[in-house]
Amino acid sequence: MSELRASEGARTAMVSASKSLDRRDDLFSRAASALGDVAYRWTITSDLIHWAEGVEQLLGVAKADDVATDEIFSARTVSQKGASRRETIMKSTAIDNGAGVAYELEYQLKDDKGKLRWMEDRGRWFADAEGKPAVAIGVLRSIDERRGRDDRLVRLSTYDELTGLLNRMRLKEALGETLDSAMRGKNTAAFLLLAVDNLTLINDSYGFDVADEVIVGVGQRLRGLARRVDAVGRYSGNKFGLVLRNCSKERLIAVTERLLASVRDQVIQTSRGPVATTVSAGCVSLPAHAQTVEQALSHAEEALTVAKQMHRDSYVMFTPSREREKTRQYNMNVTDELVSALNERRICLAYQPVVSSVTGETMMHECLIRLVQPDGSIAAAGNFVPIAEKLGLIGLLDFRAMELTMETLRANPDVKLSLNVSGRTTSDHMWLDTLVAQLRADRSLASRLIVEITETVALQEIAGSAEFVTTLRDLGCQVAIDDFGAGYTSFRNLKTIEVDLVKIDGSFVQNLVTNQDNQFFVRTLVELAHNFNLPTVAEWVGNEEEVAMLRDFGVEYLQGFFLGEPVLQLPAQRGRSETVRRA
Template structure:
């Protein structure tokens, strides 16, 4: 190491690329300049500012001497509240000896009429009396950081698609209105509006046009909002309005005006005009809600009621004891059902399906039951509708399938018919589990009929076609249940390639005395026979109906008159288990 390097190290210096000695102060000054920051020294006593070489570019001020005096620099600062001098020099009364640090942010006017955000960090030092004498600091450009922060604030407040208030901010506005209403300062209301049939617009025009519709509808509705009201996009196709100083008596007029604003003028989109309507649900505050969540839930409920009526409808929430009782009952039944599932107290009742000519049992339908802890058996009507409403029906279907498989394993002399819900059609776990049992156990598939309700056949035809094909390939047979209740097209029956048609029991009730039912059942049977499909009549209640249905050509009968559901199968072997060949045979 040569003597010059040793000298440089001895004084804390270093060498540049040319071998010249660089002092620490020079190194720091070069680093600050390289990153675009501006160092400065401020002589507070004589109001002088000495700037580093990057200041001109940082501030957008071509002649840096224009801000050589602090008063000139301060004249370009945009800062709310106390001045820069006050914030820096009056922060502490005196310098304890190590200087007093400071940090603040503000905007500087450049030579082009713009404003630039800077971060100002430094430390001031006191004179003999400890009062501010001079300061040394660095300024850094923070425009990009402020843009990011502003964008985050906007995203947290406004909806990206419409530019309206987002759900979070709308809930905050609703909370403020509810608190004010509860304190008696004013009545308020909350409206929830939804674009009708947006899915149809998606299908007909595409998602981009649907987004345009949402934006245009939002613009129209926001144009009717009063000053002080809060309007925003609640979710998807839904908008919310917090109406301050609005009584319940005025809600009808307000809703009608909002609906008319959308209904009476078509929405012009990039692909042409689109006729649009909205429906609304509203709730008066504070009378009908004690919390934000309750207000939102009840507005959703009112909106759901409006949508059930027709397009372009509105409903104002009103309390209902009957509805509250129903909800409480649903909650109790749901709790009871979940407990029964966990305790393995879901059972199967077996109801016989008999040959209309011989009276021999051919099939047993598996009907779900719930056993209470005291051993009493609860019929399906008590809990299945609740399970369907609350999304628990899939759990029930899975358990009934397990029980049916166990029965097939225990009794090789029975043929079972298993009902499934529309939700289960798309349940991959249910399908895979049953398929694995059918693969593992020889002869199971040939002794199992899967019943699908007619409403599922109408609405889920594509998914159902795949379901039917996969289980028929395994050897199962497929029946359409409640046939006639939903008027399934026979083209769908042909597409699905089902094996059996079960006539809805409502057409069998009072069959002997009801000519309309007689005509309908006879027509259904004839049409089914044209497709080579055997039929089953449900809810058969007397011998006269048995005779008439037999004369109509119905092959199989089911009802309490022929056998009530039993919690266990008969001990003896069924005499005539129906075969796939027989099911497909044309009627005699």
């Protein structure tokens, strides 16, 4: 009797649990339907699936009976993320304590028309009296839109939008993977950096849309010649990168020549018709000539630059150079020293007098930039300015020189100064705006300031130079053309720029007494300047004979070591110091 009562109790509990599941199933179905999803109840022991309303539309099937069992349903599964639903549930090691065990997975199903639909499947399974999965209650949700969005984001993060090739980030990753593999396996690989040669001309002739088509066409050529194991990507605007696995130097040369020929020998069809173009390449053997991604890219850029300097449709194989590395290291050291000097206020000015050719009286001083080294010695501009210009630091030096010049003008009300600016600074609006603000704050400074720009800079951009000069002259400053004669200034250029003073390039003053060509050239320059009522300054004056000859030519002002060397303290301030340091 006791066994009978226990059996009846178990059946009662099972019936109660089943009714509870049915109620929960009904609520779950209605909630899912309200969200546009479809709920289901899968009786695992019989393999039957009971679907809520809307399954036909969600899965793209004619009727629910077409997916009435998990076996039929699973047959439509094409791809999935992880294990199948049956595997996920049946192999679960979790224990159902009455609340069920959650599961979640994603997969693709094929509808009646063969179209694939992404589904998210979430639910809970419930165990029987023996603890084995008996019933699964879940909901299916369409995630086509989400998966499409995720795929687009993945593609954008991996591929270049224009060409469909790998983007720069992924190209660098592929390069790093290939380099690591080559170093571990002790084999060889290679990296090519290729650039479309005449893209600017194509832009100007056909428009940017056609230039984009050319970029796409070149990319297709490169991808068509690459092997499956190689990686092709767009490195930047007109540059492509090609990572070659298991590539000897001999094969690298052959591949590069074939790539160049594939672009050169066949025009690219565009919406405006056929367009001919070529590419140049810089090549690096790995890991022989680069052990890091940064080295590989830098060396490829260096080789490509040399190739483009030769002529179009060229390639250069990178080779190490001890002299080049020494120069690079020297440039890095100078850069560090310049930055430190700027931060530590070790950039200063030296002042060289400019005197009247008639009276010998000092009329002004030119401000020459100097660097005070940690040991107290003085480095002249020639030791660091050319490198600063090459490495893009000249703007910082010009800014500091301007600050020091303005400080000197404020501290010395009777001094007139001239300040050199580089070509880059003439187009630096921040530099000009800062100077303008200081001059407007103290109008008395402008009349004692001359700004010098070199003739070659003035000629490079006449319109920009004229605007720069006009701004300064409107404030009351004077403007001088330095190195006059080096750029062969024409009458028209002098008239357009409207400067106040011309400084004759010192190379024409050197050996003036014995060099008749220089004499003729200086006389011509002086006559040219006087035609515009412009006074002249002769630089690099070295002796008394040159002083006399320049005076006879009509040169108004003279400058050179013979007349006064640059000093770190203005003569007017000598009374405050026992010695004056020469620089």
